[in-house]
Amino acid sequence: MTPTHDLFAAMRAHVVEALSALLPELPPENFARVLVEPPRDAAHGDMATNAAMVVAKAAKVPPPKLAASLCEKLAALPVVVSATPAGPGFVNIKLTEDFTRSVVPAVLAAGPAYGDGPKREGGPVNVEYVSANPTGPMHVGHCRGAVVGDALALLLRKAGFDVTREYYVNDAGAQVLALAYAAYWRYLQALGTTMTEEDYAAATPSGLQYRGDYLVPVGVALRQIFKDTLSGPGATPADPSLWLDTVRDFTVEAMMSAIRDDLAALGVQHDVFISERQVVAEGWLEKAEAALTAKELIYTGVLEPPKGKTPDDWEPRPQVLFRATQFGDDVDRPLRKSDGSGTYFANDVANHLAKIERGFPQLVQVWGADHGGYVKRMQAAVAALSDRKVSLDVVLTQIVHVMKNGEPVRMSKRAGTYITLRDLIDEVGKDAVRFTMLTRKADAQMEFDLDKVVEQSRDNPVFYVQYAHARCRSVLRQAGDPALAGLAEAPLTALTDPAELALIRRMAGWPRTVEAAAAAREPHRIAFFLQDLASDFHVLWNRGRDDSTLRFIRAEEPEATRARLALVAATATILRSGLAVMGVEPVEEMR
């Protein structure tokens, strides 16, 4: 048993040890591709390894021959019942039931920490997510990224990484200016202006963009605080220099406050909020440009027009360009516009330099799929700034289509069918939202069926998993909630039914699921694992229904009862631990 209680890792260590003994002259790096996995077909045994096939070439031994020798070695292990060569060179391993059952006390002893990865060296991983523009309330479009990012951060922590969860506030661009103008309009209204909305829109540089009601209270608040000092005579627009900075800062703060509340309602947390304006104010843009200039990765040039459809207003313009093509991008990317001001990309480069300087060896970004075209240039920038030492992984999240009564709910601000994040949470609850958002790969489109998500049936995974946990708790309550430490000592030889052993084998796979999901940055795998685990448990439960000798609590068999209570408690522990990674609360009962 390894410290992490990972049966597969333990067996892999045995396999590698056996290989080393068989092939003493072979350098150990040849064992890197050795896998010990659950076989696809349970009839093959408890575990299978590809070791003979993977090592055969370097060892200059035919795979079947090597497999046979390996089997001899492995069969000699006390925890192995049999090891048999199969197919092109697989080794199928059948474990003693005692070894399989040893997972149960390991889970109970470790508690929620079962499946935790080893402590990782090298500094924290930075995970940036949500980063919605502070121009309005959060809607369902932001929701998926928020949930995926938050779950990914929790998953990486589970896997042993230190994680810094970050929100990048886009408070420096044209959108925020437009927001300020829109809030100013509500302020003038609060003062009782006689101006019409259309006149105001016409007099505003980029028009009146944000017309939603949510800015009305902001206007009222501005009047309460600043009276009429920000306006001209008779509640007419004053010169922007008198009010723009004030209104912008106030409105951004109001929007961020609302966003924070929404995120809190979703159970999403961040450790750090980084302001784009602050990043620029601290001079990171200049530092980034200087760093790239020093590496001779910056020049002034004119880009080719985009192939295919050229924008109508395209004309050749000299710009300050970053040599992204040297780092795998398709074209070099502008850092400054033709008027010399910085591009959004430049600010983002600055932000990433700041992160690199803060000492993160790994950066993760969760973006909407519409930003997919942006990935290469950002990775190029990070590679350039860090001399390829810092990695940037981007997780893209696809669109969510909200369905109700079998009809897609159209997202339209004008038609008033705009679904805010808060609406969604109010309708189905935070846990259902989070779990459901994680039942698909992040980059696959998904339907969010409001009716299905609250349905209490097999085809609602949220319910199915929660129900399994509730059943576990029900059994444990019946038994008077025995202490886990005591159950960890229980003899388990009574656990012999195939359904019981199948459940234990599933639990044995939890650590490797965590590890693999974290490495792939795919939190949805946790949701699928929990569904499988819940299924194994429901099967077992029903076995007790068919055959009363398999019920968990048997007054006439105290030892079997204790063994099964240990099994149930271990199941509940992993269900809770998995739900925690998803940020979902386990329920005690379903009534």
Place this chain on the structure above:
RNA sequence: GUCCUCGUAGCUCAGCAGGAUAGAGCACCAGAUUCCUAAUCUGGGGGCCGUGGGUUCGAAUCCCGCCGAGGACACCA
């Protein structure tokens, strides 16, 4: 035109770092309830993994072409 993501059962989707006979749910058909919650479970049918090549002991998985879907494509964020 270029780039990105994707194409697996009637539907919605898994498939872990290339592994053995490709899985789950829904839907359909047939069953199980004196019981710790039947809100569950058992069994059955259903597939040229878009398509054509390549890499190798072995490909849904990796590489290339084609077809199809969605997205992104200078000075927006």
